[in-house]
Amino acid sequence: MRADREARLGLYLCLFIAAEAKKIERIGSGVIGIDPGFANLLTTSQGEVIEHPRELEGAKRRLAQAQRGHDVKLAARIQERIGNRRKDRNHKLSRRLVAENIVIYFSRDNLKGLAKRFGQSVASSGHAQLRGMLAYKSPTSGTRYVEVDAKFSTMTCSVCGARSGPRGLGMLAVRQWTCAECASFHNRDMNAALNTLKAGAGSALEGHAQV
Numbered sequence: 001m002r003a004d005r006e007a008r009l010g011l012y013l014c015l016f017i018a019a020e021a022k023k024i025e026r027i028g029s030g031v032i033g034i035d036p037g038f039a040n041l042l043t044t045s046q047g048e049v050i051e052h053p054r055e056l057e058g059a060k061r062r063l064a065q066a067q068r069g070h071d072v073k074l075a076a077r078i079q080e081r082i083g084n085r086r087k088d089r090n091h092k093l094s095r096r097l098v099a100e101n102i103v104i105y106f107s108r109d110n111l112k113g114l115a116k117r118f119g120q121s122v123a124s125s126g127h128a129q130l131r132g133m134l135a136y137k138s139p140t141s142g143t144r145y146v147e148v149d150a151k152f153s154t155m156t157c158s159v160c161g162a163r164s165g166p167r168g169l170g171m172l173a174v175r176q177w178t179c180a181e182c183a184s185f186h187n188r189d190m191n192a193a194l195n196t197l198k199a200g201a202g203s204a205l206e207g208h209a210q211v
């Protein structure tokens with residue numbers, strides 16, 4: 001009987017905690033596009049570059065060592081610590097992005113291909129976790145969060161719409177380029193973020209793209 005009551009109480013508490021979404025204080029009214037990447041964690045259409053956390057590299061090395069030595073307990077502890085730090089960092093980052101912006105367009109382009117080729121590094125950055133956090137935190141401050149299928153966002157010039165930019169995994173190393181059509185100079189990821197913003201805002205990329 002008592003166990004029953006405790007179980008019910010536990011369930012109630014869990015639901016209560018899950019439903020409690022903290023309101024985020026608004027500090028800006030931006031509208032941004034976000035391009036998740038391999039070279040950097042995120043790049044925004046405003047030119048902000050958020051790098052992959054380097055502090056995890058040391059922990060990853062220690063984890064590999066523990067795994068090679070078959071120290072299961074130590075490996076589990078290190079893994080937990082890496083996970084906690086990533087989560088903490090993603091919480092802070094998502095909270096700030098939601099506080100600063102009233103609309104967030106997040107590109108889904110490229111993620112699959114990149115994850116396949118660079119599985120470890122892309123997955124360890126927690127793009128998926130970050131997207132989840134942005135999605136559930138946005139409503140708490142009235143931010144609109146939209147995931148955009150920004151096709152060709154990397155190869156399309158955000159100024160003239162020509163598909164004159166780097167394409168394919170073979171051109172991942174190209175970080176900056178000049179449009180052959182309109183001579184605009186682009187930072188690869190910021191250009192993709194601008195296209196994500198455009199696509200999200202309803203200006204169809206395909207509409208004015210040239211092949």
Ligand SMILES: [Zn+2]
Nearest residue numbers: 157160179182
């Ligand atoms: Zn152009």
